[in-house]
Amino acid sequence: MIRQILASLLLLPFIATAASAQQAPAPPTAPAAPTDGIRPWVVIGGGYTSILGDCPDCTQEPTYRSAGSFLANAGVSINSRADIGAEVMWVPSTTVSGETLRTTYVMAVGQFRFWKSRGFFVKGGAGMAFVRNWVVDLSGGGDPAPPFTSKALSVGIGAGWEWRLRPRFGVQVFGSQHVAALGDLRANQVTVENVVGNFWTLGGAIVFR
Numbered sequence: 695m696i697r698q699i700l701a702s703l704l705l706l707p708f709i710a711t712a713a714s715a716q717q718a719p720a721p722p723t724a725p726a727a728p729t730d731g732i733r734p735w736v737v738i739g740g741g742y743t744s745i746l747g748d749c750p751d752c753t754q755e756p757t758y759r760s761a762g763s764f765l766a767n768a769g770v771s772i773n774s775r776a777d778i779g780a781e782v783m784w785v786p787s788t789t790v791s792g793e794t795l796r797t798t799y800v801m802a803v804g805q806f807r808f809w810k811s812r813g814f815f816v817k818g819g820a821g822m823a824f825v826r827n828w829v830v831d832l833s834g835g836g837d838p839a840p841p842f843t844s845k846a847l848s849v850g851i852g853a854g855w856e857w858r859l860r861p862r863f864g865v866q867v868f869g870s871q872h873v874a875a876l877g878d879l880r881a882n883q884v885t886v887e888n889v890v891g892n893f894w895t896l897g898g899a900i901v902f903r
Contacts, residue, residue, distance in 0.1 A: 735777045737767035741897015743785050747829030749889045761787035777805040796826040813856040823848035823874035829891035846874040864901040
């Protein structure tokens with residue numbers, strides 16, 4: 695009896711080897727889905743904006759004004775480093791004379807990250823700016839210029855840092871400059887050439903990817 699048990703134990707490795715050889719091979723594991731790809735990209739936030747209107751012929755001392763601002767981006771992430779889309783930035787402020795000054799930037803933008811594992815990014819874009827009222831003081835000590843809405847070519851550049859808190863959610867801080875080239879403006883029988891509005895912003899936003 696003992697000899698039969700010992701013989702069975704000695705034969706177990708050979709039986710297991712033969713059984714495993716007869717089993718059908720497991721199907722190959724499907725390759726993991728790539729992490730890169732086109733995905734929605736949405737940024738919503740705001741910040742503190744400093745505004746300066748200037749022109750070559752302006753004789754008044756430059757006056758900086760500050761205001762809160764709202765920023766939104768919407769587009770797609772084309773890979774793990776690059777995003778493209780549209781940007782809207784709205785800045786409500788006041789003129790030197792106390793009138794309401796509202797500026798809206800509508801631009802196409804691109805954003806790029808140099809490293810996948812770090813959150814630093816740079817951003818740039820171009821489009822249009824719609825400016826309600828004057829970014830420079832054209833009164834010259836007399837009556838204020840009447841309000842109006844003008845359109846301008848605009849560009850914007852910026853940089854910041856993004857923290858990924860979830861696979862599709864994060865936060866960012868950023869700094870940017872937006873420039874609106876308003877061109878020649880006429881008020882109170884005076885034409886002012888090459889008027890430019892500069893908008894510098896420091897802010898933060900939430901990011902969905």
